[in-house]
Amino acid sequence: MLYSFFAALFLFVAFIAGRTLLLSRAERISVPAEPVPVELHEAVKRLSKAITFKTISKQDVQDIDGDEFKKMHRFIEQSYPKVHTHLKKEVINHYSLLYTWEGSNPALKPIMLTCHLDVVPVEPGTEEDWDHPPFEGKVTDEHIYGRGTMDVQSGVMAILEATEALLNQNFKPERTIYLGFGHDEEIDGEFGASEIGRVLEERGIKMEFLLDEGLPVVAELIPGIDSPVALVAVAEKGYLSLELSIESEGGHSSVPQGKTAIAQLGDALHRLEENPMPARFDGLVRSTFVALSKTMPAPFRFVFANLWMFKGVLKRFLTTIPATDAALRTTTATTIFESGVKENLIPTLARAVVNFRVHPNDSIDAVIAHVQKVINDPNIKIEKKFGYIEPSRVSSIDSRAFMVLSKSIKQIFPEVAVAPSLMIGATDARHYTQIADEIYRFSPLRAEQSDLDRVHGTNERLSISNYGEMIQFFSRLIVNAASKNTKVHNTPLSAKTDVPIGESSGKIAV
Ligand SMILES: [Zn+2]
Missing domain, CATH: 3.40.630.10 (Zn peptidases)
Structure with missing residues (x-):
């Protein structure tokens, strides 16, 4: 992974x-x-x-x-x-x-x-x-x-x-x-x-x-x-799994009454996957690309030296690739879905587990608040599973x-x-x-x-x-x-200042 x-x-x-x-x-x-x-x-x-x-x-x-x-x-x-x-x-x-x-x-x-x-x-x-x-x-x-x-x-x-x-x-x-x-x-x-x-x-x-x-x-x-x-x-990144569950009346499949538990929970999961936590091209991710761009061909360095202009395009592009998308945001993945025991019985319970990898930009509480807002269904119970870790x-x-x-x-x-x-x-x-x-x-x-x-x-x-x-x-x-001081003459790598093109900028340490 x-x-x-x-x-x-x-x-x-x-x-x-x-x-x-x-x-x-x-x-x-x-x-x-x-x-x-x-x-x-x-x-x-x-x-x-x-x-x-x-x-x-x-x-x-x-x-x-x-x-x-x-x-x-x-x-x-x-x-x-x-x-x-x-x-x-x-x-x-x-x-x-x-x-x-x-x-x-x-x-x-x-x-x-x-x-x-x-x-x-x-x-x-x-x-x-x-x-x-x-x-x-x-x-x-x-x-x-x-x-x-x-x-x-x-x-x-x-x-x-x-x-x-x-x-x-x-x-x-x-x-x-x-x-x-x-x-x-x-x-x-x-x-x-x-x-x-x-x-x-x-x-x-x-x-x-x-x-x-x-x-x-x-x-x-x-x-x-x-x-x-x-x-x-x-x-x-941090780690969080949420269990989502919904109970309903159940009954015989020949006389259905409204949406089943499966359909309701399915709707909620669909909304969640369609609306992940926002991606951000800033902080650490920006520093990664700014540092890497120093060894890249000139046009590429130009893009990174002028992020004020290209940031939006770059972010859109990076979020189309699953692995770079994962570096830009908290990811959402439904990993377990359980419901139903018999083909002619409407189930009384549906349950799912959704796994989140929490970006340092977010927190576990922020993810839970986001999930509650997106699902927006009081019938669905949301519980934090044991084993969560903050980023x-x-x-x-x-x-x-x-x-x-x-x-x-x-x-x-x-x-x-x-x-x-x-x-x-x-x-x-x-x-x-x-x-x-x-x-x-x-x-x-x-x-x-x-x-x-x-x-x-x-x-x-x-x-x-x-x-x-x-x-x-x-x-x-x-x-x-292990010594007190190390003489390190260095241009800081942080993204606080963008590196203007043409400047000698690749120094990491000497
Ligand atoms: Zn190892």
Whole structure:
């Protein structure tokens, strides 16, 4: 679902770029970073072994094999001796891990890197479709194969590799660094990340920022422009399901009396889907497109530099594509409808469930008020189902944290365009809102369009060279973020000011 956003972006950009000459390209910033020494061959062996632990999240918590998590804990402990000498390790709720790397300056706010230890199951019947068994950890000349190589044991292991490598260099952070690895992200993180968040909140800890997994660096996003794109999610949508129900007299179908419960509820659902929450091309979505436009052909940049003129047209166009429409508004989808038991009986009850993904522009109360207004039928009962989540706060893109993150991305992936974005799906990050001022979601994975199906799918794999980049990215980020100041000369990415065409505007960080 997350990745359908890319597909829509692709279509959207192809529409224009296909007819356009590439006249100029945004300034590219290449800041070589001193790599931390890592024996990649050995690091790959450790990742390969990590893949063999079946830390599978199952919908029924009782079915989870705790021994596999314990085995992985032991393996991590053996693999990273310096981490386990210099950092404090805590096991949270049996299977999650929390590490504390004490900084030298307690006056500075700490930072936190998070990922998860669990993986999704392999869909029964697809095992044979894998080129190499999903829990073998097969290493070929170019890739490491297996469940978790993309989502996201590679992230856990790369963070630990980076930490161990920096400790080998006697690196000492000024800021305290927390590493949090939940064990149930794939089934909502209620027992893992949520518990880690609660423990840290009880200690009164407030991070400067937290980085969780997120969208990868995507290549081939923009035809005619070879820059891959790093979309750093600064917010995620909320979740709400409403149950709508109506009771009626019922009776025999040979003597119907007015509209049946089914027809009345059907009318209401039709009105709801015809009248979704309004789409808005402003705030975060506008920032995403303004930042991306800097790497686009000139006519396209012209459109984004003159949004006062093109905003309406652009919004209308984007709402015709389901995935970009989802980035612009709260979506509405009827997912369950139940009524009737016998073909000659008029039912006494009809019930439906409508699922909303709540945009940060809206709130759950605003959605319910909208639904009541649109349905406008006192006979229909509207109830909020358990499990709702408000949309996240939108983290700043003018903060030191975002600059540091952008800088670190550019140091390891100098050719990419960095843009803030909205996460359509949910991650563990939502369990940490109370302990972090700013929350970002990004994975230093490289993916082509065709790789996106491998996440949660068949033949999940990671290239060995990308794993090296992941380790370097996390070490850079730690070095850049853990000091008091980072010299970041930057043109803010926010949409407060539109970028006039022709101006040197592509600077994200140097
Ligand atoms: Zn994940």
